[in-house]
Amino acid sequence: AKILISNLLDYCPVLNITPRQVAKNLYVPTKKAKAKSVFTNEELSRLWEADPSIYSRAILIMIYSGMRIGELFQLRPEQVHLDDRYLVGGEKTEAGRDRTIPIRQEIVPLLADFLDNKGGSNTTASFTARVGGYLDAIGMDHTSHEARHTFISFAIQSQIPLPTIQQIVGHASGSVTTSVYTHIPTRELIKAVDSISFVW
Known part of the structure; x- marks a missing residue:
């Protein structure tokens, strides 16, 4: 929109609508991202006590697994x-694709139910909107x-090693050594998520 308005205002002096170019100092404030x-x-x-719905289950699965909503929906x-x-x-x-994601015991039934009943949304975007x-x-x-x-905040608070968290959530490491040479066995990833305390 800013480019269109700037172009229109730049053309105004040619048509004698304005005496000079007024778009040069055009300022459009950016929307601050919500923390x-x-x-x-x-x-x-x-959420645990809520009437069971596909959406309450989805939120709990993401909180207890660190999955992105698109990853869950496309599962x-x-x-x-x-x-x-x-x-x-x-x-x-690249770090996120085809990774092993451990499942805490308490969300096993939620995940089973989610997979059986996730109909109703055709796209990740529509599912995201419904969860919202x-x-x-x-x-x-x-x-x-x-x-x-x-999930990431609880994992950090529970002193899970950063390479383990990165592997679980699919974040690329800043270190080539960590991202290329670190592979944590599935049993260790399961032990890690089991040791996370989900209490502040």
């Missing part, structure tokens, strides 16, 4: 190994990405 916040203990309790049953408590999935970055609408409806001022942010 990410984590789900509180009370909000976690409310296929053949990627999930509930008995062994891990799945293979991911998206967005659910959060608004229950009075929680959060985005779906803040569920993932909550």
